[in-house]
Amino acid sequence: MNSDDVWIDDCDSLREMANRIEENIAWNVGDGNQVRFWKDIWVHGQGRLIDNVLIPPPENIVDMPVNFFSTLSGGWDWSKIDPYVSRDVHSSIEASTPPVQGRNDCVRWRRMHDGNFSIRSAYECLSAGNGATRSTFWSRIWKWPVHERIRSFIWLLAHGKILTNSHRLHRNLTNNASCPRCGREEETVLHAIRDCNVIEWNSKIHAGNDLSENWQSTFGVTCWYVWKNRNLLVFENHTPNMQDLFFQILYMVVIECDSEVALELVENGTTENHPCSGLVHQIRSLVDRNWDINLVHAFREANQTADLMAKMSHTLSEGLHVFCYPHKDLGYILTADLYGPLVPRVCVC
Known part of the structure; x- marks a missing residue:
C-alpha cells in the first residue's frame, strides 16, 4: 500500500x-x-x-x-x-x-x-456505541406545592431578599424605611408579611407541625398575595377589595397532566437546542399570561377520559369539535369511575 x-x-x-x-x-x-x-x-x-x-x-x-x-x-x-x-x-x-x-x-x-x-x-x-447536598429546608421550598412564581417568592422570602423599604434604605433607593401601609414601624421582611397591623393573620389557627399540602399551599399563596397587594398600594396606589379577590380566584387555573417529564419541561423550560423547545416555548408563553396556573401530576389511571379524547382527536377532522354528551367510548371509563374500582399499579423501587 x-x-x-x-x-x-x-x-x-x-x-x-x-x-x-x-x-x-x-x-x-x-x-x-x-x-x-x-x-x-x-x-x-x-x-x-x-x-x-x-x-x-x-x-x-x-x-x-x-x-x-x-x-x-x-x-x-x-x-x-x-x-x-x-x-x-x-x-x-x-x-x-x-x-x-x-x-x-x-x-x-x-x-x-x-x-x-x-x-x-x-x-x-x-464508535457505534449506545449511550446514552441540598439541605432539607431548601429542598422543601423547591418542592412546595404551589405555582412556580410563588415558589420563587418563598425562596426569596426565606433568604430575606424581598425589596422592603428597609432593604431599599440600605441600598440608598429611598430615605424612608417605614411601612407604606401602617406608617408606624420599619418595613422589615417579617413586618411586611406578618407583623403589620393591616395584615390580619388568624392566630386562632395553630398550624403546628401540620405540613399537609393544603396548608403549605394556603400559606404560600397567602404570603404571595400579601406582598402583591403591598406592591399594588406602593406602585399603583391601589387598595384591593373583595371584587379583586373574585377575579384573582377566577384566574387561578389547575392543569393536570399524567407525564411528569412534560410537567418538568413546562415548569423549568428547556435550552434552545432541546428537541421540544419550540412546543415548550409556546406552552410557557400561554402559562405566563395574566393568570395563576398550577401544574399538577395526575396518575394515568385518573386521566383515562382525557387520554381517550386526545387519542380520538387523531381520527377527527382538523378544527374545533364540541361534544354535548359524553362520547359512547367513554361509557366504560365513566362507569368505572362512578363505582371506584381499585386499579393495580406496579411501582419500581
Missing part, C-alpha cells in the same frame, strides 16, 4: 465519521428562516424529508426554508406539503411546532434527550 492509498483510506474514514456526525445533527425550528424544509433534519422521528417523499417536490421549492410552508395565521400550509408526503410524515409534521417570529433557529444533538452536545455521546456515535 502506497502513501496515496493511505491518504484515500484516511479521507474515506473522515468522510464516514463526518456523515455519522451530520446524521445526528438536527434543527429546532424558531422562525424557520435558516432551516431547509426538505433537505434538513428538523421533524422529530424523521430524517431528511426529501428522502421520504411520495413524489419529488418541484425544483423551485426543494430548497425553500420551513417558514415558506407556514401560513400567516401560524399554521402549516398543507397545500404545499401534502401532495408530496405520506400520511405518517404528515402526522409527524403536524406534531411539530410551526415557525414563530422572533425566535432563532438552532441546531440540536439528536443523541441526547436534551439536545446538548457532549464529547461522550459523540465518541459513542463514532
